Amino acid sequence: MRTAEQLAEPPPPSPTQPPRTRPACRGRLVLSSPAVSAYQSPTERVLSESESATGRKGAQKATMKRLRIATAGGSGWSTLPGDLLEQISSRLSTDADRLHVRQVCAHWRACTSPLAALRPWIVARAGPLPTSGHPAYSAWLPRRLRQQRMVGVRAAPAGLPHCRGASRGWLALVDDIRSPTRLVLWDPVSGSEVPLPCLSRVTQVFLSGDPLGSPDWIAVASQRVSTLGTKLFFWRPGDAAWSSLFEQPTAGVPSVVFHGGRMFYMDLRQLIAAYDLNLGAPNRRPASAGMSYFGPKVDKLCRCERLVHLVREVLMVSCDGELLLVVLRGATGSRGVSSACSSFAEVYKLDWTPKGTPKIGERVTDLGEYSLFLGLSESFALSAKEFPAVRRNHIYCVARHWIYYIYYQNPYHKLSDWAFVFDLGSDTLKGIPYPEELRDDGAKWWPYYWLCLRSPLTKKQQN
Template identity: 55%
Template sequence: MKRSRVDLLATAGSSCWSSIPGDLLEQISGHLSTDADLLHIHQACAHWRASTSPPASCRPWIRAVRTGWSRPLAPGDTDYSFWLPRRQHQRQVETRAPPAGVPYCLGASRGWLAMGDRRRVPWDPASGARPLTRLVLWDPASGAEVQLPCLRDATHVFLSGDPLASPHSWMAVASQRVADIAIKPFFWRPGGAAAWSPLGERNTAAFISVAFHGGRAYCVDAYRVVYVYDLGTAARPPALVGARNAGAMVDEIWKCHRFSYRPNGAHLVTGRAGGELLLVAWRRGPGIRWAEPAVSSCCSPLCSFFAVVFKLDWTRDEPELGERVTDLGEHALFLGHGECLALSSKEFPGIKRNHVYCVAPEWNVSSKHDRTLPDWAFVFDLGSGTSQEIPYPRELRDDGTNWRPFSWFCLRTPFMKQQQ
């Protein structure tokens, strides 16, 4: 069936764009999907500005979580918060309250929050803590909810697609804590089994990032091991078809006679133009205050870099690093403990092209080991190799909240004031 078209000029009754009815402009702006488009339509002229609203807060946001030494939760408090990634005067983003009965956040993926009725706590089988009994995907902008089967002791949830945009072709991967740092991975598909099914047959360390690409799930654990699961076969559970240490792969390419480049962390990102899978390896280079001294005679220029980006290929039945990526074009990468993002600066005007925005718990450990959080995040310029710190918000240092920056979160649609 052919979609009907709206003749804007005929609707306005004039050739002047400024005479388009305000209610029609408001309707059009409600269908725009990028922050940049909303800002452009709002800035076109005085009439358009009066008839439309800019985003309340440009995306993406930093998702922070409470720590083990945060003050106790008061009635109505959440165990997560959202913040704009500014270098100065960081601002908290207020969203609507979570659904009744599931106030605790267990992950963020594809613009959805995984909410449960039990807070994620340190693993202790003898604690007698009440198990998780509800697990819900929730969009804090629209309020939409998608029910998931419950998974006891779930810690993180990753989505391969948007449950509303592709209701029959997405899947979820979740981690179930089975020891202090060990997890057992599970997966679930809508229309399939009623309960979660094991993903592979072995336990791993906690997953730091998960990416879905080419019919496979690529998972990086806390020890920087990349596990690859084949999702395109009828095998139950999906077979583990490859596992390699990301640090070892980087070392094989960039040798240095003074010291190993072995990274402190590794993350996977998909979604950039071209659809390739990227592996981002980072280390604490000379630009960071607690870094090792610079090595001027090092044979590899990468030894002074904070982050390097490679294409990750699947060859000879194992993951291998492809060519190094030195220019992301109009895109920027966002790394954290959870889903990592590749976003276009043309669609998200609050970000810088060819930059890597970094936030993760392991970067925010005080050199004095005194539970202070000296930094909030880092912004790394992939072109110049320089980095800037986003300091920990001043107003949070002494209020007892102890928010820890944990991951990035990008809503499915622009965030408007009426959605707060």
């Protein structure tokens, strides 16, 4: 990530590094990660990495034996058995690697299942104020012209119609909004379920890590205690119930970010707080690392000539080892958003001082290969190298606040966009259209979350 000052200077010479493979060539398997061994074939690298990560040494030896037998006759990698190719492809974790496998040759392309969708998805809820009795969530693949509903994946757990957040590829589902008797984390691709203790009037669930992939992780939940009041709770695997993070309620917490062993959140009054998670220490609860009102500092960030600098939303996101502060501006017009200030979005580095107060650093105008996805529950960064459908140095934002404004100004107005894509480089803004099939739906679906699946979704999995 390069700041505005760094962009104005010539880049310093980089130290000698091992060359990274580039996703370009037909006729060979290209991976986006560095080679594990200089004398391993690409297919051997895939199997070696995936098996060592899971510890299945016996399965790895058996598969490598099949590879040696299949290629012993000199016919080459293009004649590998189809089931073996599908097995190799299924162990790749990024969209880019899946696409590279299908670019090797016609035989490999015919034997591997194509991707049904390039991640991530938009998760919508029936609204504007969800009530019991509605099928309350659906997932959509954002496209420029027509949105595609997520179909053909694993059936959702029965009796859990309400979604209370999307985090780390999991959906948090409950059976009732006000007094749930079941709270479950569900992976739409694998169908895996992780039950959590119940929490009344839960509004959001946030995860510090993947429950099936992280050795130490913590869940944080927000509970509505009044119209604007919210209390935060935390839960660790093995705990019998949720524990209060802070006794005093706060004014709504739209999103939480986990970065550097800490949890950061900003409430609707722009009170920013940090907690040390103390992961790996089960007997120590999360400890406060300070809090501070941040609103006056945000208001002074914009340098344009306008007298009023409207702040639509302020979010934090972890990106490539940095904690970033994103300020969304703009006023709502008849067709969504028109920027009221010089820029629709501004990105800054955010530091946390030893005194427990936030410090705004340099403005960031180049995210490198990364792009930001901003929404409720979880905001995150994705690399365009791993997700080819993602445009680098862009901000993808669900338009929940703008739709809310338009609806109460004119409930009969047909929405044009329900998400926006902002190019940090060119300072241009484009909309993702509202799904046509939802326009006349009485449920009034609203976009809330971005869902980045834990693993690629193929067309074969949808059948």
